[in-house]
Amino acid sequence: MGVTANGKSVLRGLFIGDDVECFRRAAELSLQVNFAMLAQPISKAVVYLDPREYHSTWLGNKAIYRTRMALADGAELIILAPGVKQFGEDPLIDELIRKYGYRGTSATLAAVKKNADLGNELSAAAHLIHGSSEHRFSITWCPGHLTRDEVEGVGFGYGDLPAMLSRYDPAKLRHGRNVVDNGEEVFFISNPGLGLWAYRGRFEGGTT
Numbered sequence: 001m002g003v004t005a006n007g008k009s010v011l012r013g014l015f016i017g018d019d020v021e022c023f024r025r026a027a028e029l030s031l032q033v034n035f036a037m038l039a040q041p042i043s044k045a046v047v048y049l050d051p052r053e054y055h056s057t058w059l060g061n062k063a064i065y066r067t068r069m070a071l072a073d074g075a076e077l078i079i080l081a082p083g084v085k086q087f088g089e090d091p092l093i094d095e096l097i098r099k100y101g102y103r104g105t106s107a108t109l110a111a112v113k114k115n116a117d118l119g120n121e122l123s124a125a126a127h128l129i130h131g132s133s134e135h136r137f138s139i140t141w142c143p144g145h146l147t148r149d150e151v152e153g154v155g156f157g158y159g160d161l162p163a164m165l166s167r168y169d170p171a172k173l174r175h176g177r178n179v180v181d182n183g184e185e186v187f188f189i190s191n192p193g194l195g196l197w198a199y200r201g202r203f204e205g206g207t208t
Contacts, residue, residue: 045075049083096118
């Protein structure tokens with residue numbers, strides 16, 4: 001699946017089979033369609049999560065780990081999430097996310113060693129690491145159904161969804177770089193599940 005300039009999803013290829021050649025051809029097309037190598041890093045990204053698809057940070061954190069290689073040090077990532085109402089897709093994972101939060105690799109690994117509940121659910125621990133900026137850039141979640149206390153309690157910044165939607169209207173933004181009304185430049189992504197973004201410099205000796 002690809003994305004048009006106005007953010008609409010479009011089918012780019014269909015591959016059916018269980019052989020290596022089928023996978024290789026699909027991977028070749030996906031590299032062309034879904035992987036965006038950018039000449040300049042992103043200073044401010046705005047990612048929209050369709051409420052029909054995204055109801056939790058468990059899924060919605062694609063906005064983080066699909067863009068992290070493109071974000072500059074000190075960048076700001078804003079996630080517009082009108083349908084998000086929980087952290088985990090099931091009660092146990094939701095509880096673990098609320099308890100330990102997105103604190104970065106070191107804090108999560110330390111928590112795994114000290115706490116059996118997280119140590120027994122390594123998928124949750126891995127998710128907490130994937131969902132952290134490792135203190136390299138800021139993350140502002142703007143959920144439709146979570147409170148400021150809930151969002152800040154897991155280590156994210158909180159943004160008021162109506163205010164942010166007014167400022168960064170998904171219906172007006174085009175996929176990629178935009179300049180909004182106040183002259184601010186933002187990089188807009190209409191669906192993080194359909195791509196992977198990276199800054200070319202990170203493949204020339206930089207860090208991820």
